[in-house]
Amino acid sequence: MKKAMSLIVVLLASFTVYIYSFTTIVLGDIYTAFPGQDSVTVLIASLPAVVMMISAFASAFLLAKFNRKLLVIISMVIAVAAGLVVAYVEIPVAGIVACSALMGIPAGVVAAANASVLPSIAPDSLKDKVMGFHQAALMLGQTLFALICGFFARGGNWAGGFKTVYVIIPVIILVILFYPDIPVESVSDExxxxxxxxxxxxxxxxxxxxxxxxxxxxxxxxxxxxxxxxxxxxxxxxxxxxxxxxxxxxxxxxxxxxxxxxxxxxxxxxxxxxxxxxxxxxxxxxxxxxxxxxxxxxxxxxxxxxxxxxxxxxxxxxxxxxxxxxxxxxxxxxxxxxxxxxxxxxxxxxxxxxxxxxxxxxxxxxxxxxxxxxxxxxxxxxxxxxxxxxxxxxxxxx
CATH class of the missing domain: 1.20.1250.20 (MFS general substrate transporter like domains)
Incomplete structure (x- = not known):
């Protein structure tokens, strides 16, 4: 039962990986709110992917040296904090860009951590299926984040769209309780x-x-x-x-x-x-x-x-x-x-x-x-x- 719960929680964490993707939904309204700053505003949608790339490369070192469960939690907390800052604090467009960029961290760290832990914890009957489930969770997350953001941002309330990060909070709690704490050196192959x-x-x-x-x-x-x-x-x-x-x-x-x-x-x-x-x-x-x-x-x-x-x-x-x-x-x-x-x-x-x-x-x-x-x-x-x-x-x- 515990192993099954761990597997489910890892897949739920995968679901949250592309939380930054909802920023494209409100980008048009942000252009309107900050006229004449298009060259900076466009980074709200593009910079998170760059941060994802950098954090993914960094995770090759980080996950080999530090506790992966802790890194997953920290990455998700950073994304939530960054999103809520935009949702509730009036900041210039450069601040929105910076917060959006920080939301790209889970896409690098959490995705890499989950992809490396899933083959280790999956039962034999699911070892050839679990990475497909991981990818499906990523896609499902992107789809639902767009819908949730559209609900929060209705009426041109682009800042409200960033409340989408609330979705991650219950997942963080489950990660703290049930995410598997597997040593990096763990090798399952006899x-x-x-x-x-x-x-x-x-x-x-x-x-x-x-x-x-x-x-x-x-x-x-x-x-x-x-x-x-x-x-x-x-x-x-x-x-x-x-x-x-x-x-x-x-x-x-x-x-x-x-x-x-x-x-x-x-x-x-x-x-x-x-x-x-x-x-x-x-x-x-x-x-x-x-x-x-x-x-x-x-x-x-x-x-x-x-x-x-x-x-x-x-x-x-x-x-x-x-x-x-x-x-x-x-x-x-x-x-x-x-x-x-x-x-x-x-x-x-x-x-x-x-x-x-x-x-x-x-x-x-x-x-x-x-x-x-x-x-x-x-x-x-x-x-x-x-x-x-x-x-x-x-x-x-x-």
């Missing part, structure tokens, strides 16, 4: 314990397939975000298929499908085995490419379904493979890097993809095409090592 006794030092090394999976995740985050960053511009301005209503509908569908992909990842991996990553990335790439050649509303919805399903299965599968195959301090380091790559990938996508696409034309369509083709190529490249890696990881996990 085979590794046996190898230590035999004097085998290989357990200290990051497996080769884990390094390849980390590289895949980093490159993937740069290119598979091509749909996410460009679909609004493509739908409204380039293809002229509709307005923000259509964009909102398409992206809401993306969120729903993403959660399905996260939960279904274990079934996908069992069905396709070594082909799990290649097929998922090929589906994501093909569906991103589709509306660029057939710019219709139905194709945009097909892209939303196929792209997000494929990409979220790939993301969850990558985390699951690493969670099952990497142990001890290496797992903490790997999960910290994954979260850092998530933030840096989105950032780099906004520069790398347009730079490559400029060789063919400067438009959202060309950006999506480059992202789609690169995603498919990455998927094909993973097949060169995934068949062997899949077998090795699942043998070691047993």
């Amino acid at each position: 085979k590794q314990e046996e190898s230590k006794k035999l004097g085998n030092e290989e357990h200290h090394r990051m497996p080769t397939y884990a390094i390849l999976l980390l590289g895949t995740y980093f490159l993937g985050c740069i290119f598979w975000n091509g749909w996410y960053l460009n679909n609004s511009d493509f739908i409204i301005n380039e293809a002229q298929l509709g307005d923000t209503t259509l964009v909102g509908g398409v992206n809401s569908l993306c969120t729903a499908v993403s959660m399905i992909g996260c939960v279904a990842v274990s079934f996908w991996m069992k069905a396709f085995k070594g082909w799990s990553l290649p097929i998922a990335l090929l589906i994501g790439g093909v569906c991103t490419f589709l509306p660029t050649v057939i710019p219709t509303i139905p194709c945009c919805y097909i892209a939303a379904i196929g792209c997000q399903l494929g990409i979220m299965i790939a993301i969850s599968a990558l985390q699951t493979y690493i969670g099952l195959g990497v142990k001890g301090k290496n797992l903490t380091t790997a999960m910290s890097f994954l979260q850092a790559f998530e933030g840096s990938g989105v950032f780099l996508c906004g520069y790398v993809v347009p730079f490559i696409a400029s060789a063919f034309g400067e438009s959202a369509r060309h950006n999506m095409m480059v992202g789609a083709v690169a995603t498919m190529l990455i998927g094909l490249a993973t097949y060169t090592f995934m068949r062997k890696a899949h077998k090795q990881i699942f043998v070691e996990a047993k």
Whole structure:
């Protein structure tokens, strides 16, 4: 019962990770409240992602040296305090930017801590599913935070939107009571314990397939975000298929499908085995490419379904493979890097993809095409090592 409660609380903590995401909901009203300061105000939405990236890289060191439960609590308390300052204290726009940035800390620290602890506490029957649950919790949190913020901020009360952080307070209490206090050095794999006794030092090394999976995740985050960053511009301005209503509908569908992909990842991996990553990335790439050649509303919805399903299965599968195959301090380091790559990938996508696409034309369509083709190529490249890696990881996990 205690282990089950610990697992639930960790997933609840995952639910709160992207608390900063609600700031985009009130950004328009903040622009109105602080006219002529657009270049600073825009940082309210963008700076938390940078802080997430920095804190994720830092967590590779912090989680290896300090109590992870304490770090999770501190990160969440900082986010709550920062949000409540904006909600109740009149501060200049620079102060709002600073507080919003602080709300990005849990996205780096808590996400990395949870991703490294979940494979250790999950029962054997859930070890290949728990990272999918983790990703689904992240997506669900983003969706509900947007709805809650919209309620608090109705009538143009943008400061009231920051009261959304109240949602975190009961989770903090549960974390204090039930979050597992697992030592960093804890290694659950009996085979590794046996190898230590035999004097085998290989357990200290990051497996080769884990390094390849980390590289895949980093490159993937740069290119598979091509749909996410460009679909609004493509739908409204380039293809002229509709307005923000259509964009909102398409992206809401993306969120729903993403959660399905996260939960279904274990079934996908069992069905396709070594082909799990290649097929998922090929589906994501093909569906991103589709509306660029057939710019219709139905194709945009097909892209939303196929792209997000494929990409979220790939993301969850990558985390699951690493969670099952990497142990001890290496797992903490790997999960910290994954979260850092998530933030840096989105950032780099906004520069790398347009730079490559400029060789063919400067438009959202060309950006999506480059992202789609690169995603498919990455998927094909993973097949060169995934068949062997899949077998090795699942043998070691047993």
